[in-house]
Amino acid sequence: MDFSLTPEHEMVVRMVRDFAEKEVAPYIKEYDRAHKPFVRAIERMAELGIMGICIPVRYGGQGMDYISLGLACEELERVDTFLRVVMSVHVGLNSLGLLQWGTEEQKQRFLVPQARGERWAAFGLTEPGAGSDVAAMAATARREGDSYILNGEKMWISLASMAHNFLVFARTDPKAPPHQGITAFIVERETKGITTGDIHGKLGVRAGSTGWIAMNDVEVPAENRLGEEGEGFKIAMSCLDNGRYTIGAGATGLIRACLEASAKYAHERRTFGRPIAEHQLVQQMIARMRRDYEIGRLLYLRAGWLKNQGIRNTWQTSLAKWFATEASFAAASDAIQIHGAYGYSDEYDVERFLRNAKGACIYEGTSQIHELIQAQYVLGYRQDRPLRCELPAYDPEEWQREA
């Protein structure tokens, strides 16, 4: 067993950190306060290749491994959650879904521009009436000749109003149970019948973009269907294995942000004649943050390692996501406590950390869903079955081959 990062990983970490610290950290408060999407930051992530970090070079990506993806997410969310959300939907939920399930032709057409950051990607699973309960999905896709006609609405979709490509799920067989009747489609924004909009008044991730997609008789050519008809549920679940991985890694970065801010402030602030760092109850909160950061990191790195090996990691990823998101919320809350009244104001970052932490306890499986998943695996109510297409194991040579 080897717990050390490779020199490559270390350089990736430094590069992503430098970007986030130089180009995002100085301005994030301004965007967050104004509820203004920080578009320039996303464009820069695209230019720098971060949005194609773990996609093979021949598909327009940078050819790094899945661990690099996790490390990048940790660094990004350490500065602000919205950066990591972009990675979750663009890379985790969408691009890796194409890498896993797409035909060669689909990869060339859709994955290449996405990995290059030329076209941004979103993931359309959740609906106004269907979140964790996928069976309640109302969107439909009707086969008509060489096309499908899509109708319905998707809600709480990150990058809804900005993405160019959507991976959308709809029922092709309304009578079949969800794990058989749902199909996945790659839908381009330019398609007739697509409208999108933003959701306002969010608690957190205010520099990001979250919205809805409405599909009104949207005609999608059959070659845009990802996987087989009726395979959508499995595809969605496998995409979540990757999305949740980025969230777990990101939330770990958020814990680190809380830890760093708290340690710094604890040295600066004095009460009762000494720095609050010397008060034991403050030390306790800091110790817990350190503990949770280390656990979160070990959990997501293990999930990343499993992905690199090509081993299914559904429960390990779920555990990483569940643990780190809940722990990040607790860390942010304690960070505010350590900052006292100042932490309650937006002069400091920690109140933003708390607002940003909450969302990830809800999306891509609420904490409650993840608790159930963990129990069900232990109790034998749930087990992994081989998929028709597995996420490919990381093979450096294969990933870095030019064509």
Next chain:
Amino acid sequence: MSNDIFVWIEQFNGQVAGPSWEAIGAARTLSQTLGGQVCACIFGQGVEALAKDAIAYGADKVFLADDPTLADFRLEPYTALMAELARQHQPALILMGATARGRDLGPAVAVDLETGCVADCTALEFQDGQLVATRPIYAGKLLCTCTVPERRPAVFTLRSRAFPKPEPDPSRTGEIIQVAPILKEEDIPSKVTGFQETVGGVNLADAAIIVSGGRGVGGPEGFEPIRELARTLKAAVGASRAAVDAGWIPYEHQVGQTGKTVSPDLYIACGISGAIQHQAGMRTSKVIVAINKDPEAPIFQLARYGIVGDLFKYVPALAEELKKRLGA
């Protein structure tokens, strides 16, 4: 070897750089221990008048080279002449200001003479017969002491405003020796083809008072009250890296680790939290005043006086009060 001390007098368009007189002052002090003469070296064109000033400030002797080839500061002719004078007269020490030009000339002369050059000294004193220089390292987070134990002359460049500027005494007398340049124009490869002077700027390194703005000024227009206060105090305008990186004010104004290092009598930090990198550039200021909304900002650990509050209220009020008091 003599016990003389050479001081290079830096001038630009006939104006002597502040640190040069400070270096003369330092040389005077050192010569009390060393016993030799303080020799000013003045190079340029049409700079004869400066020789008397140098004597008034404390030089015993002036080597004056007045020649068209020396009109602009260029390293080749200046180094050749300085090194040649040193070879002829064998001074114990060569001092100059740690300005842009001084920090070029000092080491170039040192290489020519195969001797040591200590950069950017903030203090000089004799200990056991050896001249010990103190200088900041790691952006002023640490200090070190250096000596040039064997080689002579030893070259030292002196940080701006680290040494007191002596009072000129016009009654002092001294010897002025005309010297000729070493290089002819055709032997000097680099040509100065232009100079764009910074307009309306007060040189941060020379400024006795600096008013600086940081992230708290909020935008380019937020520097207006800062500039107004600076005008009232005849001060230079500084800025933190945050303000420069945000594009609110040009880089020339940046104080700190990646900007200028300053040491004014008074430094007024407005809306600057005082990150360690900023402190590195201004911590040696004599009196620091901080105006910041955040009472926990690290700048208050460094400042002598602090006002906790909105800079947009206090900075204009301070300018008003000063106008009244200074009769401006």
Next chain:
Amino acid sequence: MHIVVCTKQTPDSAAKLTVDAAGNVSWGDSPIVINPWDEYAVEEALLIKERLGGNARVTVISMGPEAALEALKHAIAMGADEGIRIWDPIFEGSDTLATSYVLAKAIEKMGDVDLVLFGKSAIDSQTGQIPVEVAYRLGFSPLTYVIKIAELDPAGKTIIAERLLEQGRQVVKAPLPAVVGTIKGINEPRYPSFMGIRKATRAQYPVWSATDIGADPAKVGAAGSGVRWTRIFSPPTREGKAEIIQAETVEETVRILVDKLMAEKVI
């Protein structure tokens, strides 16, 4: 065109430094990074190479022990072509006089160098003397504090540079080969690319010893140095916290402040 960039490794600029009684400086678990000023020099070299349509080679060198690899790796990851470490145990204890000698010997050995780029200074020892000393030793045009390379003519072997001095910008035309000391503002250094990172971690970094560069042992290390560092220590800490001035009104507060500043004789 062959461009050499001289780099150094330093502790991260945000590092908290401590120094023990023996004068050993430590920076906790802060990483060793490329000297931040050197990133401008690397970037400028890459920009020149791009302007020349790739018709240039960028070699990065660093004089230092194993840790100097960090600086070389970063430069390669940004896009430099090759990295060479210059090291020999006898280089230990070199001041700028000796260091500039070693660097000049290494550059001389390459033989075909047109341009040598430096960062303004190293953020640790912060002398800023090396660029001019190397230029002087090699007889290259010495161009320091360069904020803009206005013109570079490899065929005509000339360079026009704008140098930022205290009073403004001096424009200098000089022959190549030249040494250019860059300052912040000359460009915006790029981040390493992922492809560059892979290249940097897999590249071979030859080490040139004193013998390799033909250095005279009497001119390197402590023997070849003019300056000796005798002590390193923390600056005296400023006395405690600021005296916070707070009166009933804004006007009263600033009046008290002005009183105090006048009493201090700083205005």
